[in-house]
Amino acid sequence: MSELTPLRESLLRHLADGQFHSGEQLGEALNVSRAAVSKHVQALKGLGLDVYSVSGKGYRLAVPLQLLDPARLAHALAPAQVEVVPVIGSTNQYWLESVERLNKGDVCLAECQTSGRGRRGRSWVSPFGGQLIMSLYWRLEQGMAAAMGLSLVVGIAAVEALENAGFAGVELKWPNDLYLNGRKLAGILVEMSGTAGGPCHLVIGMGLNLVLPESEQERITQPWAELAELGEISDRNGLVIALINGWQQALLRFEQEGIAGFRERWNRLDYFNGKPVRVLMGEQEVQGTARGIDDQGALLLELESGEVKRYLGGEISLRGNNRE
Ligand code: ATP
Numbered sequence: 357m358s359e360l361t362p363l364r365e366s367l368l369r370h371l372a373d374g375q376f377h378s379g380e381q382l383g384e385a386l387n388v389s390r391a392a393v394s395k396h397v398q399a400l401k402g403l404g405l406d407v408y409s410v411s412g413k414g415y416r417l418a419v420p421l422q423l424l425d426p427a428r429l430a431h432a433l434a435p436a437q438v439e440v441v442p443v444i445g446s447t448n449q450y451w452l453e454s455v456e457r458l459n460k461g462d463v464c465l466a467e468c469q470t471s472g473r474g475r476r477g478r479s480w481v482s483p484f485g486g487q488l489i490m491s492l493y494w495r496l497e498q499g500m501a502a503a504m505g506l507s508l509v510v511g512i513a514a515v516e517a518l519e520n521a522g523f524a525g526v527e528l529k530w531p532n533d534l535y536l537n538g539r540k541l542a543g544i545l546v547e548m549s550g551t552a553g554g555p556c557h558l559v560i561g562m563g564l565n566l567v568l569p570e571s572e573q574e575r576i577t578q579p580w581a582e583l584a585e586l587g588e589i590s591d592r593n594g595l596v597i598a599l600i601n602g603w604q605q606a607l608l609r610f611e612q613e614g615i616a617g618f619r620e621r622w623n624r625l626d627y628f629n630g631k632p633v634r635v636l637m638g639e640q641e642v643q644g645t646a647r648g649i650d651d652q653g654a655l656l657l658e659l660e661s662g663e664v665k666r667y668l669g670g671e672i673s674l675r676g677n678n679r680e
Pocket of ligand 1 (some may be wrong): 436473474475476478479481482533540541542543544563565575576578579580581672673674
C-alpha cells in the first residue's frame, strides 16, 4: 500500500473535483515534472483510488471525492477531540492504543485503512475515500458488564442518523451490521479494554460504504451495498458529524436507561425480524425464525417447536436461511 505524502495529498486535492486535469497542468501546480505526476498517480491507485488516465486529456478520478475536513469536523464536534489520519492501519487499533489520553466522545477518522478489521480476525476492505471510517472512544465507569447491548445501540443510532440525513431504507442485522436490501452496507466493531472492577474502555468503530471503487469490490467476500444507491452524498463531512452526534446522544441515554429503552427502535429496523434464520456458534448451528431482541439485547429465536431461545454474546453469527 502506498504512502500519502504531502505532495500526493495536494495532487489528490486537485483531482478531487472529478474533472480532467492534464499532466502538464498538475506538474506546474505541484512544481514537479509530468513523469513525477504520473508516478504519484500510480501511488494514488495503490491506495485504492480509481484514477483514469486518458491520453490528450490527462487524469481524473472515477468519482469526485470530498475529503475529510479536519477543521470543520473539530469545530462541529467540540469539545470532543477529532483526529484525522488519512492513511492508517486501523482506526480502532490506534484508538485502543490511545485510551490513556482520550476523553469520552473523542473521535478518530481515516480516509483509508490498510489493515481494517471485522470481528474475529476477519478483514474489512476500506479503500481511500470510499467510506466513512470512524472510531469513537467511550468509557463506562460501571465496568464491562454494563457494555452488554451497547453495539446494538450504536447500530440503531447510525441508522436513525442516516434517516435524518435523507437516506431511508437502511436496516440492522443483529448484533451490529447495517444492511441495505439484504446486503452489508456497514460493519460496526466494538472493542474494549479494562480490568476487573475498573472502568471499561470502549472503542466503537464503523466502516460505512459510500462508493466503492471497482478495483476493490471483488475483495469483499459477501453481498455488499453502498450508500450512493440511496441518493447523492452531497456532504460527506456533514454525515460524519450527524453520525457522531447520534452516537454520543444514544450512548448517554444508554448509560441512563440500558438497552431496554431501545428495544422498539431496534425491532422497527431489524432486517431479519420474522424471517427464517440460522444462528451459528462455532460448529454449532440452530435454525428458527428471528423474533427481534429482548430487554437485554439478546437475539430471540423461535424454534419449530414454538420454544423461544435467547442468544447473547460475541461469538454468535446470524445468517439468513435460504434452505426453507
Ligand atoms: P458476523 O455476522 O459474524 O458479524 P460477518 O461475516 O459479517 O459476520 P464481520 O466481522 O462483521 O463479519 O465483517 C467482516 C466481513 O465483512 C468480511 O469477512 C467480508 O465478508 C465483509 N466485508 C469486508 N469489507 C467490507 C466492506 N467494505 N463492505 C461490506 N462488507 C465487507
